[in-house]
Amino acid sequence: MEGLKTSLKTSVLLKQLLNIIVLVKQVPDIERVKFDVETGRIDRSSAPAEINPFDLNAIEAAVQIKEKMGGFITALSMGPMQAVSSLRDAVARGVDDAILLEDRRFAGADTLATSHTLAAAIRKIGSYDIILCGEKTVDGDTGQVGAEVAQLLEIPHIYYVSRIIRVSENSITVVSEAENASYTLESGFPVLLSVTRDVNKPRLPTLKSKMKAMKSEVKIWHAEDLSGFLDLDKAGYAGSPTWVQKVIVQKEKTRQCRIHRQVEDGLQELMRLLEAKGLV
Amino acid sequence: MGDKAQGRKILVVAELRGETIHPVTFELLGKSREIVEHTGGEVYSVVFGSSIDKAKASELIHYGADRVFLFKDPVFSVLNPMLYAYNLVKLCREEKPDIILMGATCFGRSLGPRVAAALKTGLTADCIDLRIDENGELIQVRPAFVGNILAHIKTKTKPVMSTVRYRVMKAREKDESRSGLIIEKTAEKLFQDRIRLVGEAVPKRLNITDAEIIVAGGRGLGSAEGFKLLGELASLLGGVVGSSRPPVDDGWIRKEHQVGYSGSIVKPRLYIACGISGSPQHLFGMKDAETIVAINSDPSAPIFRVADYGIVGDLYQVIPLMIKEIKARRSSVG
Numbered sequence: 001m002e003g004l005k006t007s008l009k010t011s012v013l014l015k016q017l018l019n020i021i022v023l024v025k026q027v028p029d030i031e032r033v034k035f036d037v038e039t040g041r042i043d044r045s046s047a048p049a050e051i052n053p054f055d056l057n058a059i060e061a062a063v064q065i066k067e068k069m070g071g072f073i074t075a076l077s078m079g080p081m082q083a084v085s086s087l088r089d090a091v092a093r094g095v096d097d098a099i100l101l102e103d104r105r106f107a108g109a110d111t112l113a114t115s116h117t118l119a120a121a122i123r124k125i126g127s128y129d130i131i132l133c134g135e136k137t138v139d140g141d142t143g144q145v146g147a148e149v150a151q152l153l154e155i156p157h158i159y160y161v162s163r164i165i166r167v168s169e170n171s172i173t174v175v176s177e178a179e180n181a182s183y184t185l186e187s188g189f190p191v192l193l194s195v196t197r198d199v200n201k202p203r204l205p206t207l208k209s210k211m212k213a214m215k216s217e218v219k220i221w222h223a224e225d226l227s228g229f230l231d232l233d234k235a236g237y238a239g240s241p242t243w244v245q246k247v248i249v250q251k252e253k254t255r256q257c258r259i260h261r262q263v264e265d266g267l268q269e270l271m272r273l274l275e276a277k278g279l280v
Numbered sequence: 281m282g283d284k285a286q287g288r289k290i291l292v293v294a295e296l297r298g299e300t301i302h303p304v305t306f307e308l309l310g311k312s313r314e315i316v317e318h319t320g321g322e323v324y325s326v327v328f329g330s331s332i333d334k335a336k337a338s339e340l341i342h343y344g345a346d347r348v349f350l351f352k353d354p355v356f357s358v359l360n361p362m363l364y365a366y367n368l369v370k371l372c373r374e375e376k377p378d379i380i381l382m383g384a385t386c387f388g389r390s391l392g393p394r395v396a397a398a399l400k401t402g403l404t405a406d407c408i409d410l411r412i413d414e415n416g417e418l419i420q421v422r423p424a425f426v427g428n429i430l431a432h433i434k435t436k437t438k439p440v441m442s443t444v445r446y447r448v449m450k451a452r453e454k455d456e457s458r459s460g461l462i463i464e465k466t467a468e469k470l471f472q473d474r475i476r477l478v479g480e481a482v483p484k485r486l487n488i489t490d491a492e493i494i495v496a497g498g499r500g501l502g503s504a505e506g507f508k509l510l511g512e513l514a515s516l517l518g519g520v521v522g523s524s525r526p527p528v529d530d531g532w533i534r535k536e537h538q539v540g541y542s543g544s545i546v547k548p549r550l551y552i553a554c555g556i557s558g559s560p561q562h563l564f565g566m567k568d569a570e571t572i573v574a575i576n577s578d579p580s581a582p583i584f585r586v587a588d589y590g591i592v593g594d595l596y597q598v599i600p601l602m603i604k605e606i607k608a609r610r611s612s613v614g
Contacts, residue, residue: 031561035428042425054542111393112402138542141424142405147361147393156362156474159390162535173478178386179489180297183359184478191474197542198535241402241437245419248430252585253567259579259590266591267601270573271609273589277550277571279493279517280609 018071018167018189020062021122022095023133023145024055026079026086030138035249042139051086054134056093056202057195062132063094064200065167072096074125078106078117084218092205092213099125103223108237111140115148116239120230121221122153129189130172135160135196143194150192157192158185162199287321291377291439293368294327294340295387301327301339304383306451308444309344311410312381313452318412321378322346326371328364330357334462341460344452348460349375353467359387362471365394370468372399377439379418381410384443392443402435408448418442426541427564446489447547486520486536493519494548496539496566497527500555500576500595504532509599510554516606522546524562540565554595558583575599 034046075090078101087098136143150157163175173186260266290312295302312323325345382388396403409421420433495514523537541561551569574587
């Protein structure tokens with residue numbers, strides 16, 4: 001009886017409220033991570049791992065939408081077991097549920113294989129109105145996964161969202177940025193949005209929410225948990241059409257700087273430079 | 281398909297900004313010509329627009345296309361990626377290009393991944409070079425990890441798709457005597473109501489990517505007020521104001537001014553960095569400027585290693601003196 005009551009309540013709630021999925025990735029702290037000059041690989045042990053900074057804006061956007069409309073937020077990530085810590089961080093920042101896609105067979109994925117795996121998990125989650133992601137990740141730096149996921153799910157996407165103007169029960173209005181103009185766009189659900197860092201200022205988790213998050217359960221889904229949703233030939237290294245043939249470590253391009261410690265001398269040289277460039 | 285002997289079919293997806301074709305398109309056409317001159321083959325281009333006519337589309341031929349597919353329909357006035365992708369994917373299934381190139385711009389970054397996912401092929405982002413190796417395969421070169429490394433990426437599937445950064449490849453001279461074929465296509469008008477434009481597009485005043493002169497400020501400015509001073513110098517020089525990340529994070533200046541890894545990549549004739557220490561993230565965005573001037577009170581600031589000229593000093597002393605000197609020279613000449 002108690003169980004029935006709860007499930008009835010849940011189903012009523014789920015109908016009214018928005019289901020939001022946030023895609024997150026654990027990345028090395030890019031400002032501190034070291035590179036192995038010999039192999040051109042990054043040494044992941046040299047810097048702490050954290051949530052991709054761009055994803056913090058996606059999480060904050062989800063939390064703000066939930067605060068206005070009510071809803072349920074699921075953070076979804078693919079990565080090694082260590083990524084559980086980043087998903088706990090997402091819980092501390094306000095997501096309700098966290099799922100990590102972890103399997104040896106998911107490893108070594110490029111953006112397309114990653115997108116196939118994430119899209120499979122989203123189909124398994126089943127009910128979603130808004131999918132949010134950051135503009136890009138600081139390590140991969142492609143910004144491709146969002147739109148690829150949207151294509152695989154056959155839903156629209158809006159990139160470079162700098163402002164969320166209005167959310168209703170069945171549509172969302174946002175400002176999307178391009179180089180030369182901003183566009184106010186409206187979409188029904190479901191829709192995938194990639195947000196820029198301008199969209200909000202992510203709040204810091206409180207001590208209380210951190211404590212709660214530490215005890216929260218992060219669901220781990222392996223390949224078999226996605227069976228029926230994912231063709232494993234499309235996942236991981238095997239499913240990745242692109243591969244890195246080699247990497248070349250860039251030498252820092254330095255210039256011979258003419259440094260002036262006397263402002264007067266420096267100023268004279270600058271004026272000669274401006275003259276040479278036809279600016280004065 | 282894709283056989284060395286048969287040459288390459290390269291499809292360049294043109295980008296329209298308003299009524300004009302964005303120059304990244306011409307750069308891609310130039311690179312494509314270079315590739316087919318090496319491998320044999322043809323350069324195709326496709327353009328989607330609500331008011332683009334044949335005369336405009338023929339510019340694509342003048343810059344290197346052999347064949348242009350023209351989709352002219354009012355539905356393309358809104359950048360609805362589902363609609364664009366559907367039509368582009370259909371064209372690719374008909375024409376079977378070996379390589380598809382688009383600009384690594386908001387347009388290309390939004391549309392490219394959808395098309396790649398639909399065609400079940402690889403997409404390499406932000407390439408800065410493309411070349412054909414001894415096996416006749418395309419090598420896509422892209423910076424990774426804040427520009428610390430260059431990755432050479434290959435794609436196992438066909439077509440090979442890449443987005444390419446603006447202003448890294450060279451367009452050819454416009455040749456109005458070049459001839460080619462313009463093929464008008466009929467748009468499939470699907471998914472129209474999935475994304476709706478509300479009101480008019482709001483044009484941006486600042487175009488930092490194309491700026492010739494940039495006067496940029498960093499944490500060393502100390503406050504938002506400092507940008508007024510930089511603005512005065514910038515406007516005297518006919519330039520714009522740039523910023524490193526900290527002032528943007530602190531709300532001193534809007535994000536569209538940000539130069540660097542998570543902002544814009546710029547290549548001006550003159551970049552004056554004021555109170556910017558020079559983090560790798562900032563250097564990533566401006567190190568290819570023709571001339572770099574650094575003004576910083578800390579002589580050990582990394583910015584001096586990439587600068588051509590440096591003044592160790594207080595920017596609040598140096599810049600007003602510069603402004604005064606520029607004004608003095610102009611009034612004595614004028």
